Amino acid sequence: MAFEPSSKVQELQRRLTAFMDEYIYPNEKRLYEEAEELGPWKVYPVIEELKPRARAAGLWNLFLPESEHGGGLTNLEYAPLCEIMGRSFLAPEVFNCSAPDTGNIEVLTRYGTPEHQARWLKPLLAGEIRSCFAMTEPKMAASDSTNIESSIVCDGDDYVINGHKWYTTNATDPRCEIAIFMGKTAPGNADRHQQSMILVPMKTPGVKVIRPLPVFATTACRTAPPKCSSRMFACRLPICCWAKVADSRSPRAGSGRDASTTACARSAWPSARWKTCAGAR
Known part of the structure; x- marks a missing residue:
């Protein structure tokens, strides 16, 4: 399909390419060395050093569409930028365009309460914390x-969560503060109307990150951001987080315009019925 980017996108392409040439590609070797030395439980200094440069260059949160917080680009406009960033494992986080934060940011932007947005969305947009999406399971x-x-x-005034999650990207990151957890709330419903999502602070008693999981025989970011196995066993939360009585084509599943892939595909956003519970604290 013939596609001619707009002048706005062409300018962003030019600036992104220049930034990649000056800062990203020359630092890839350093990223791999830090990943091998520090492992998946640490923050890599090279990323933290480059993020302020990307933000100062106006190349920050480009993935977020139609929002006061992001670049306001459509999928079609973002695709060629995503392609450029996807050429390096270092680039996505430097530009604050890495999954799963991208999808979680979109969900918090669209559906989070003011309290949720102040506690988690604002620092995610600033690149100060990380988040994870707990969906995959080992079986x-x-x-x-x-x-x-x-x-x-x-259960009364609480939600009780039980589950063992697999490949939960970012869970080993010491800055990871929030998980969007998918589980069954209505097992008696039709199969695509059983699942809900809930916000789970990572410091909640009962949440345990067990170990990093290898991807192509390595846990280093030479292949991908660290994945991990996490267990939420009898994790009890006050009824304060939103949950969605969802069909399985949920807004989070598959969303997030991740710069580590050039596909840029997004699932449909059905009209979601988010339940905001009273008694938030």
């Missing part, structure tokens, strides 16, 4: 959320 095919076995049960 199920991750591409089909109807296979999920984790449970979210309302």
Whole structure:
């Protein structure tokens, strides 16, 4: 398909390419060395040094569409920029365009309460914290959320969460403060109307990050950001986080315009019925 980027996108392409040439490609070797030396449980200094430069250059949060916080680009406009950033494992986080933060930011932007946005969205947009998306499980095919076995049960004034999650990107990052957790709240419903999502602060008692998981025989970011196995066993939360009585084509599943892939595909956003619970604290 013939595609001619707009003048705005062409200018961003030029600036991105120049930034990649000056700062990203020359620092890739350093990233790999830091990843090998520090492992998946640490923050890599090279990324933290380059993020202020990207922000100062106006190349920050480009993934976020139609928002006061982001670049306001459509998928079509973002695609060629995503292609450029996707040429290096170092680039996405430097530009604050890396998954799973991208998808989680979109969800918090669209559906988060003012409290959620102040606590998690604002620092995510600033690149100060990280987040994770807890969907995949060790005994199920991750591409089909109807296979999920984790449970979210309302018990008085609390939600009780039980589940063992797999390949939970960012969970080993010491800055990871929030997970969007997918589990079953209505197992008796039709298979695509059983799942809900809930915000789970990572410091909640009962949340345990067990270990990093290898991708192509390595846990270093030479292949991908660190994945991990996490367990949320009898994790009890006050009824203060929103949850979605979702069909499995949820707004988070597959969303997030991740610069580490050039596909730039997004799932449909159905009209979501988000439940904001009273008694937030």
